[in-house]
Amino acid sequence: MWKGFIGILLAATCIVFTGCSADMKEVETATKDKLEDSQLGPYIETVTYKAGEKEDDDTPVSVQIKANEKFSDLSKMETYAAMNDAFDKIIGSYNQVSCGGNNNCRYTDIQVLDNQDTYVMNIMYRGLLINDFETYTKNDYIVDADRKEQKEKATNNTYTGNSNNTSNYTSHNKEQYSSNGINYKSIFTFMKEQYNILTNNDENYIPEVHDPQVAEIAAKRFGITAEEAGYIYEKVQMDAFN
Secondary structure, three states: OOOHHHHHHHHHHHHHHOOOEEEEHHHHHHHHHHHHOOOOHHHEEEEEEEOOOOEOOOEEEEEEEEEEEHHHOOOOHHHHHHHHHHHHHHOOOOOEOOOOOOOOEEEEEEEEEEEOEEEEEEEEOOOOEEEOOOEEEEEHHHHHHHHHHHHHHHHHHHEEEOHHHHHHHHHHHHOOOOOOOOOOEHHHHHHHHHHHHHHHOOOOHHHHHHOOOOHHHHHHHHHOHHHHHHHHHHHHHHHOOO
């Protein structure tokens, strides 16, 4: 009888103070419709929610998705866009979801498995890890999206009548492009991110050290010279002030 009383007391204590273990059914209820409404929705076959070890007051949750055959047809850019949109939809403005009792859960990553590959997107970095070794970053997405846009513009200009040539030329020249056709803003965004990484968000910035480093990194990334990369960064900065 005494043992039974102790068991009841412990169970009650668990419910009152901790809510016991996180309830993934609660997470599923809060997440399902948002996932289905995202760009990832048409490719979802099944979803499981895996709870990690509780940290402080939150339990980390991994969203693991089995994708249908159509998902394999997506390009890396389209895959990134779909998974990133899914994250935006389920998180909203605050990364916290109720998971039973007094428990709070937070999303840590989305994993998508199709018949060929595994894709993981972490909430902190929003980069795509493919099959545990290949990465596709936010900057990769920006560059690819920009190239796609320029290709579409070029195609449209080819089939536009002579009467529209002047307006198309003016519109095109509102943007600035590197010697190999990459939008200045894409290069600037990448370089700004590299500065933040190398200088701890400008706290340790030394111009004579970090300027050539970042220019060289950008040159290798975009297939331009370090001199052009440095010029582009300064040009975008100056244009922002004007």
